[in-house]
Amino acid sequence: MYSEKVLDHFTNPRNVGELSDANGIGEVGNPQCGDIMKMYLKIENGVIEDVKFKTFGCGAAIATSSMATELVKGATVEEALKLTNSAVVEALDGLPPVKIHCSVLAEQAVKAAISDYYTRQGIDPLPIVGEIKDCDACHVH
Amino acid sequence: MKKIVYADNAATTPVSPQVLEALLPYYKSEYGNPSSVYSLAQQARAAVDDARKKVADALHAQPNEIYFTSCGTEADNWALKGTMRRLAQKGKRHLLTTNIEHHAILHTCAALEKEGFEITYLPVDTYGQIDPAQVEQAIREDTGLVSIMYANNEIGTILPISEIGAICRQKGVLFHTDAVQAVGNVPIDVVAQNIDMLSLSGHKLNAPKGIGALYLRKGVVIDTFMDGGSQERGRRAGTENVAGIVALGTAIAYATQHLDERIAHETALRDRCIQSLLQIPHTRLNGDPVRRLPGNVNVSFEGIEGESMLMMLDMHGICASSGSACTSGSLDPSHVLLAIGLPHEVAHGSLRLSWGVQNTMEEVEYVLETLPPIIQRLRSMSPLWEKITAGENN
Numbered sequence: 001m002y003s004e005k006v007l008d009h010f011t012n013p014r015n016v017g018e019l020s021d022a023n024g025i026g027e028v029g030n031p032q033c034g035d036i037m038k039m040y041l042k043i044e045n046g047v048i049e050d051v052k053f054k055t056f057g058c059g060a061a062i063a064t065s066s067m068a069t070e071l072v073k074g075a076t077v078e079e080a081l082k083l084t085n086s087a088v089v090e091a092l093d094g095l096p097p098v099k100i101h102c103s104v105l106a107e108q109a110v111k112a113a114i115s116d117y118y119t120r121q122g123i124d125p126l127p128i129v130g131e132i133k134d135c136d137a138c139h140v141h
Numbered sequence: 142m143k144k145i146v147y148a149d150n151a152a153t154t155p156v157s158p159q160v161l162e163a164l165l166p167y168y169k170s171e172y173g174n175p176s177s178v179y180s181l182a183q184q185a186r187a188a189v190d191d192a193r194k195k196v197a198d199a200l201h202a203q204p205n206e207i208y209f210t211s212c213g214t215e216a217d218n219w220a221l222k223g224t225m226r227r228l229a230q231k232g233k234r235h236l237l238t239t240n241i242e243h244h245a246i247l248h249t250c251a252a253l254e255k256e257g258f259e260i261t262y263l264p265v266d267t268y269g270q271i272d273p274a275q276v277e278q279a280i281r282e283d284t285g286l287v288s289i290m291y292a293n294n295e296i297g298t299i300l301p302i303s304e305i306g307a308i309c310r311q312k313g314v315l316f317h318t319d320a321v322q323a324v325g326n327v328p329i330d331v332v333a334q335n336i337d338m339l340s341l342s343g344h345k346l347n348a349p350k351g352i353g354a355l356y357l358r359k360g361v362v363i364d365t366f367m368d369g370g371s372q373e374r375g376r377r378a379g380t381e382n383v384a385g386i387v388a389l390g391t392a393i394a395y396a397t398q399h400l401d402e403r404i405a406h407e408t409a410l411r412d413r414c415i416q417s418l419l420q421i422p423h424t425r426l427n428g429d430p431v432r433r434l435p436g437n438v439n440v441s442f443e444g445i446e447g448e449s450m451l452m453m454l455d456m457h458g459i460c461a462s463s464g465s466a467c468t469s470g471s472l473d474p475s476h477v478l479l480a481i482g483l484p485h486e487v488a489h490g491s492l493r494l495s496w497g498v499q500n501t502m503e504e505v506e507y508v509l510e511t512l513p514p515i516i517q518r519l520r521s522m523s524p525l526w527e528k529i530t531a532g533e534n535n
């Protein structure tokens with residue numbers, strides 16, 4: 001059902017945990033739908049210097065969060081905002097169709113953390129980041 | 142080879158060696174069609190008759206009340222659709238069931254609703270129990286059938302079948318029970334318990350997949366489900382699955398002869414497992430603590446999600462199941478866990494271990510050693526767990 005890459009990221013998730021000096025924290029999903037992702041970013045001079053995540057969810061949810069952190073670590077905020085769920089899926093060598101929503105959630109978690117960063121800077125995130133989709137939206141395949 | 146601990150006997154069971162031995166000749170040498178006249182075929186016919194008697198004996202029924210089917214699902218479909226379509230002619234268009242039935246019943250009910258039948262789904266209590274008084278009150282003038290499962294496949298709750306049977310008989314309403322999980326695990330007497338119809342399935346009691354049976358009390362007439370040849374006295378056409386039937390007969394006879402031992406063995410494994418798992422903080426037992434299938438353990442670990450737990454158990458060779466959305470194949474967790482009132486997030490963190498005859502206490506201990514670190518690990522990376530414990534550590 002899962003690719004080797006998904007199993008690898010599930011078994012050895014990268015960047016798992018919390019960041020005490022994070023300056024952007026985003027949480028998406030809800031316990032109802034069975035997935036919650038929390039993303040911690042440390043942004044310095046427009047670059048994501050460090051990233052950590054915590055996830056409540058299935059194997060795919062953990063693997064997509066892990067992969068998303070790998071993809072944005074060291075990237076500029078502009079690059080991170082271009083991260084799409086399909087890029088996460090591709091990097092994991094695919095996901096079963098019913099798990100695609102997990103990758104959407106991972107994309108949204110990164111965006112939510114960046115939104116929080118902008119808000120903390122006193123900048124309105126909406127024109128830059130756009131709306132953060134809620135869980136219902138990510139369940140529409 | 143990696144050690145495998147199979148703790149998912151409610152999903153299916155391994156075919157036992159004596160069952161395999163009994164069925165193999167019907168593929169190799171005794172392959173005749175029971176409907177043919179020559180002696181090779183007559184041996185197959187005799188084997189089918191012998192198995193029918195064994196199934197009947199296990200239920201305290203008569204052999205001519207047993208109809209072999211392709212699985213438990215078929216028996217459920219036949220009982221419900223066959224009864225309701227027949228009784229519709231008498232103006233009985235109402236069926237009474239519960240909200241924790243297997244999909245074999247629930248989806249059949251949904252199909253009947255599309256045909257215009259009315260279904261009442263009785264709500265269960267927090268243990269997954271039905272009060273017989275609920276049944277008594279819900280039976281209407283036009284109720285044709287009450288269908289209530291003997292024991293629940295997820296949470297292991299054993300329902301008050303004798304009491305419900307007595308009520309139905311007294312009210313003159315037919316009573317069907319899906320006993321797929323119960324047969325071989327609890328003593329059953331269709332006569333004493335006033336059961337008119339009962340579904341069972343071979344693969345839950347160490348026979349192969351693809352064989353089941355419907356007990357239909359003599360005198361109860363329902364519509365034929367499978368039209369065709371004259372097999373099963375013209376009521377369930379199709380050349381008999383002789384090897385499967387022989388296997389079912391062998392398995393059910395073995396299970397009933399060793400019922401007490403089996404119950405004692407599985408209960409010991411179950412109780413050790415439950416007692417130990419409940420030591421883990423923020424863990425609850427799902428289902429009835431007392432009136433419970435001997436091998437069933439169903440617990441919820443707050444703060445974690447079932448599928449990731451199953452994947453980690455699988456890496457340690459442990460086969461189990463969960464009622465989380467990711468494993469139910471839909472976006473919602475199991476309807477049974479929601480029916481007993483679990484919040485979604487607690488239902489997502491459920492784990493079912495179902496122990497069988499072939500399991501050992503060593504296997505239980507292995508699971509009990511392996512599981513706590515997995516739960517700890519998943520909780521350590523769960524933002525939900527963080528919230529649950531937020532108020533506790535300061």
Ligand SMILES: Cc1ncc(COP(=O)(O)O)c(C=O)c1O
Pocket residue numbers: 151152212213214215217243245290292293294319321322342343344351352353
């Ligand atoms: C309670 C219950 N009813 C019906 C079934 C369906 O039986 P089968 O798999 O033989 O179709 C099952 C098995 O999954 C079950 O547990």
